Amino acid sequence: MSEPWLPQVIDPDAAIFTMSVAANLTGMHPQTLRGYDRMGLVVPKRAKGRGRRYSPRDVTRLRLIQRLSQEEGINLNGIRRIIGLEKELDDMRQRVSEITDLMRQMTDMQQQVQRVFTAGPTGVQPGRHRREYLRALESGPTDL
Numbered sequence: 001m002s003e004p005w006l007p008q009v010i011d012p013d014a015a016i017f018t019m020s021v022a023a024n025l026t027g028m029h030p031q032t033l034r035g036y037d038r039m040g041l042v043v044p045k046r047a048k049g050r051g052r053r054y055s056p057r058d059v060t061r062l063r064l065i066q067r068l069s070q071e072e073g074i075n076l077n078g079i080r081r082i083i084g085l086e087k088e089l090d091d092m093r094q095r096v097s098e099i100t101d102l103m104r105q106m107t108d109m110q111q112q113v114q115r116v117f118t119a120g121p122t123g124v125q126p127g128r129h130r131r132e133y134l135r136a137l138e139s140g141p142t143d144l
Helices: 019-026 030-039 056-070 076-116 130-139
Strands: 052-054
Touching (some): 019 052, 030 056
């Protein structure tokens, strides 16, 4: 049973975790989180009292940093570069999605316009009588 006052899906960018909770979720020391904030690797939002608030996306990024550092042996500059490239890739994917949607809309509009103007230059409707339309195009203009 779901509680009506709780959100059904948590926004991945909602700043909901305090530093101590984020540190606990990632297995890192709070001082490490402060250092990553200063370096710009993970910059949490700030609460009114200037306390750091981490989002689920921030926690995921902290876990990625930890894995890259400890398991892959990548230094912090390399991690910064990887995170920057991932952000660029996400931005490009978003742009491709936007362009794809725009192309789909334009195709739909083009199809609607073609439905309005279905007769070709010879007066034959290409959608209904394709063979006749192609024959008429091959034979050229006719004198009626």
